[in-house]
Amino acid sequence: MSDEAVRMTTNGASRSFSPAPLDRSRGLGDFVPAPDEDVLVCRCEEVTKGDIRRAVHDGMYTMTEVRRYLRVGMGLCQGQSCTKLVRRIMAAELGVSPAALDAETSRAPMRPVEMRVLGNEEAAGGADAR
Amino acid sequence: MTDTRTEGVEALGSTADVIVVGAGVIGCATAYNLALRGRSVVVLERDESIGNGGSSRNGGGVRQSGRDARELPLAMYAVEHLWPSLSEELGADVEYVKRGNLRLGKTEHHLEVLRGLAKTGREHGLDMRMLSTDEVRELNPFLSDEVIGASWCPTDGHANPLRTTLAFYRRARELGVRFVTGVDVLGVRTVRGRARQVVTSAGVFEGDEVVLAAGLGTRRLAASVGIDVPMRGLLIEALVTEAEPRMFPQMLGTADADFYGHQTEHGSFVFGGDSGLEESNGYAGGVPTASITAPAICRSIMKYVPRLADAKIVRTWAGWEDECADGVPVISTVDEVPGLTLACAFTGHGFGISPIVGRLVAELCCGEKTTLDVTAFRYDRFRAWA
Numbered sequence: 001m002s003d004e005a006v007r008m009t010t011n012g013a014s015r016s017f018s019p020a021p022l023d024r025s026r027g028l029g030d031f032v033p034a035p036d037e038d039v040l041v042c043r044c045e046e047v048t049k050g051d052i053r054r055a056v057h058d059g060m061y062t063m064t065e066v067r068r069y070l071r072v073g074m075g076l077c078q079g080q081s082c083t084k085l086v087r088r089i090m091a092a093e094l095g096v097s098p099a100a101l102d103a104e105t106s107r108a109p110m111r112p113v114e115m116r117v118l119g120n121e122e123a124a125g126g127a128d129a130r
Numbered sequence: 131m132t133d134t135r136t137e138g139v140e141a142l143g144s145t146a147d148v149i150v151v152g153a154g155v156i157g158c159a160t161a162y163n164l165a166l167r168g169r170s171v172v173v174l175e176r177d178e179s180i181g182n183g184g185s186s187r188n189g190g191g192v193r194q195s196g197r198d199a200r201e202l203p204l205a206m207y208a209v210e211h212l213w214p215s216l217s218e219e220l221g222a223d224v225e226y227v228k229r230g231n232l233r234l235g236k237t238e239h240h241l242e243v244l245r246g247l248a249k250t251g252r253e254h255g256l257d258m259r260m261l262s263t264d265e266v267r268e269l270n271p272f273l274s275d276e277v278i279g280a281s282w283c284p285t286d287g288h289a290n291p292l293r294t295t296l297a298f299y300r301r302a303r304e305l306g307v308r309f310v311t312g313v314d315v316l317g318v319r320t321v322r323g324r325a326r327q328v329v330t331s332a333g334v335f336e337g338d339e340v341v342l343a344a345g346l347g348t349r350r351l352a353a354s355v356g357i358d359v360p361m362r363g364l365l366i367e368a369l370v371t372e373a374e375p376r377m378f379p380q381m382l383g384t385a386d387a388d389f390y391g392h393q394t395e396h397g398s399f400v401f402g403g404d405s406g407l408e409e410s411n412g413y414a415g416g417v418p419t420a421s422i423t424a425p426a427i428c429r430s431i432m433k434y435v436p437r438l439a440d441a442k443i444v445r446t447w448a449g450w451e452d453e454c455a456d457g458v459p460v461i462s463t464v465d466e467v468p469g470l471t472l473a474c475a476f477t478g479h480g481f482g483i484s485p486i487v488g489r490l491v492a493e494l495c496c497g498e499k500t501t502l503d504v505t506a507f508r509y510d511r512f513r514a515w516a
Contacts, residue, residue: 019178021311044279059303064179068292112442119428
């Protein structure tokens with residue numbers, strides 16, 4: 001873990017864009033099971049393609065909601081492996097372009113860091129040593 | 131009405147029995163309870179996502195201990211009557227665990243603070259007592275030798291706030307509630323003296339009743355009909371570890387309030403805390419985490435639970451509290467503006483009481499006798515000191 005990475009603790013999520021109004025009562029049609037439902041998409045949290053498609057039909061319309069609903073992308077890799085796949089699956093289910101979905105949230109730290117390391121800044125000589 | 135801002139945008143405005151502003155856990159729980167009463171409901175949310183404010187950013191405490199005496203009856207009612215069956219009721223696992231809250235002390239002064247909290251709790255019928263050093267160790271063998279005592283409330287617990295918020299949303303939606311997200315609510319307008327129209331960037335929504343459950347945003351909206359709720363934003367932070375082996379089921383807090391947290395069903399630990407610079411941290415807007423906060427929380431945790439020093443932090447985040455001038459929420463109809471109901475200023479402890487608050491707000495809206503007395507939460511209780 002580099003000092004640089006440890007220092008990256010600002011998630012900078014100031015959202016200045018204005019999302020388009022979305023009426024969530026519009027129907028998506030019935031959920032139609034597909035032959036590849038069991039394909040694992042998020043390996044860390046063991047979430048399948050079918051889980052994600054069903055979540056959309058449960059009303060989860062954004063990347064953020066699906067993440068919180070299923071824990072997809074919340075495991076050790078923090079979505080680095082699966083985010084693009086999740087985005088494609090959701091966009092297909094919603095009938096929108098993948099780019100139209102909300103940006104995935106990146107949160108510090110960049111890689112998992114032990115508490116003893118993250119909490120060690122003062123022992124290294126106080127605030128100036130950061 | 132034509133709003134120039136909505137030109138070129140599909141006008142979504144419509145009418146319903148009740149318009150709820152805010153799709154956080156309070157707004158969603160309110161909508162669910164209104165739908166149960168057969169009301170048609172539209173929920174308007176500024177954010178693109180449901181529950182993207184404090185509802186998804188809090189520590190998940192379902193705590194009665196340490197609450198203000200005015201708020202305690204709500205927490206006790208929710209714990210006794212609503213939380214235990216909430217997963218079943220909503221058809222989704224909200225991960226509610228009722229295994230107690232330990233509030234830890236390291237000094238005699240801490241124990242004094244804890245004795246005071248326990249006394250207040252007991253005076254209001256809450257099962258809460260002090261534990262000796264040995265008793266604390268027996269309940270939780272992972273605590274450091276620095277811990278010399280604790281207060282103990284066996285009926286406290288925790289739940290998953292992300293899943294709970296989305297479960298209220300999903301069930302409300304299944305019951306026919308219409309949710310519109312990504313819509314800027316500009317203000318409330320009265321018609322013949324009653325709150326009736328909610329003016330938005332996507333048209334005007336009309337209801338017989340209007341509920342404002344928009345966290346801090348409620349202040350601006352209530353001001354559009356001349357009502358002020360004294361609250362301010364406080365940016366606080368939290369972190370989560372990777373999944374750890376099962377260690378202890380209790381919710382932890384400290385007399386010093388330097389951190390709080392618990393191990394989730396998933397195995398990860400969620401902890402909240404602060405750096406002492408929260409007053410200014412949110413000044414630039416947004417929901418930024420400060421580089422010095424998570425390390426400060428880590429140092430606090432390690433002093434109480436040394437075993438966690440090797441646990442890896444995978445995420446940190448921040449969220450806004452709508453901190454009320456007197457520390458308890460506003461849950462109230464408004465005399466001057468019939469048809470308006472306020473549910474805001476939860477001051478960072480709204481999640482644990484959200485199931486009962488949703489019901490109370492629905493009852494207020496429908497003119498029913500409320501399950502619990504809500505006069506302590508009136509909007510007009512604030513007095514100048516002279």
